[in-house]
Amino acid sequence: MTDTRFIQFFDGGCPPEHDLLGGKCASLVTMTAAGMPVPPGFAVTTAHYDAVVHRSGMSDAIAAELSGLDHHDVAAVDAASERIRDLIRSREVPADLRQQVLDAYDALQSRFLEEVPVAVRSSATAEDLPDASFAGQQDTYLWVRGRDAVLEAIRSCWASLYTSRAITYRLKNGIPDEGLSMAVAVQKMVNSRSSGVAMTLDPSTGDRSKIIVDASYGVGEMVVSGQVTPDNVVLDKVMLCVVSETVGDKHAELVPDRAAGRLVEREVDAERRGRRCLTDEELTAVATLAKRAEKHYGCPQDVEWAFDADLPPGQDLLLLQARPETVHSAVAPRSAPEPAASPSGFSLSSITSSLIGGPAKP
Numbered sequence: 001m002t003d004t005r006f007i008q009f010f011d012g013g014c015p016p017e018h019d020l021l022g023g024k025c026a027s028l029v030t031m032t033a034a035g036m037p038v039p040p041g042f043a044v045t046t047a048h049y050d051a052v053v054h055r056s057g058m059s060d061a062i063a064a065e066l067s068g069l070d071h072h073d074v075a076a077v078d079a080a081s082e083r084i085r086d087l088i089r090s091r092e093v094p095a096d097l098r099q100q101v102l103d104a105y106d107a108l109q110s111r112f113l114e115e116v117p118v119a120v121r122s123s124a125t126a127e128d129l130p131d132a133s134f135a136g137q138q139d140t141y142l143w144v145r146g147r148d149a150v151l152e153a154i155r156s157c158w159a160s161l162y163t164s165r166a167i168t169y170r171l172k173n174g175i176p177d178e179g180l181s182m183a184v185a186v187q188k189m190v191n192s193r194s195s196g197v198a199m200t201l202d203p204s205t206g207d208r209s210k211i212i213v214d215a216s217y218g219v220g221e222m223v224v225s226g227q228v229t230p231d232n233v234v235l236d237k238v239m240l241c242v243v244s245e246t247v248g249d250k251h252a253e254l255v256p257d258r259a260a261g262r263l264v265e266r267e268v269d270a271e272r273r274g275r276r277c278l279t280d281e282e283l284t285a286v287a288t289l290a291k292r293a294e295k296h297y298g299c300p301q302d303v304e305w306a307f308d309a310d311l312p313p314g315q316d317l318l319l320l321q322a323r324p325e326t327v328h329s330a331v332a333p334r335s336a337p338e339p340a341a342s343p344s345g346f347s348l349s350s351i352t353s354s355l356i357g358g359p360a361k362p
Helices: 018-033 046-055 059-066 074-090 095-109 147-162 164-173 280-297
Strands: 007-009 041-044 118-124 140-144 182-188 192-199 210-217 231-236 242-246 252-257 262-267 301-308 317-324
Touching: 007 018, 007 095, 018 041, 018 046, 018 118, 018 182, 018 280, 018 317, 041 095, 041 118, 046 059, 046 095, 046 182, 059 074, 074 147, 074 164, 095 147, 095 182, 118 147, 140 147, 140 262, 147 164, 147 182, 192 280, 210 280, 231 280, 280 301, 280 317
Parallel strands: none
Antiparallel strands: 007 041, 041 182, 118 140, 118 182, 192 210, 192 301, 210 231, 231 242, 252 262, 301 317
């Protein structure tokens, strides 16, 4: 039986406790409870991570490695990071805690007629806070298949809490390592035909009357990481009409190689590069979804989204993540007041887990 201290399904009805779920998983639980189209999955909680660290005897060793580090001493940070990550990846996980994860993975897979790949995503307690955007500091593993591969990906997410980049970020921003923990999301992998980010204000000016959409082909990590130049579209938040747009180069896309069971980078042909990757209807859907997230959370949002090629039109837009915009959202708007809900009449269908990733078991 699943212990909710250690494993929580996004649709399991548990409260979105940030300290237990980390920023990303807490957001996924909240959005699922609000009826937003979130791919199904579960969180391996911070309590699970803490139990692994303490019961396997890693706590003192990690604390000793971090003691006295100076973020200016790059070599020392790199060396400590490597030793800590090797320790986390190699130390045996207690059998009962390992079984909790395997049982949850099997329960997730039982929702589908055949095994589906999953994304394994870090969810640290210091990320996605209103005053400290920590996005991208820990790891995500995509298109993961099989029980053993999922277990290894989870351990790698735990280890990424101590990359040189993450350690340096905490040192520079005064985030203490004491009490720091890591949850991990295990979530049905979205087969993205197009994806990207949407911000419910203009990040360059703080103008809250606009929605900014960056979009490209394939899986969105290439947009988030800056590996491709996406389409950039500015929409009016009330009317949802296009104010301006720039068609990006979009020279490459990450797509699944089903035979190899992994994602591969593929060149985008000239014709597809030269046109916007979203239709007007799809842009409206993305903007409407972003507004929904902003209304739910009560502040400007930075939203990750994708159109899933496995789902029918009208039910294929999925919300992958929503986090507070951290640069301008604490500042009162200088232009128009916050606009009211869109009069467009567009509404998203509620997507159940039986639709996500293909036909579910009857």
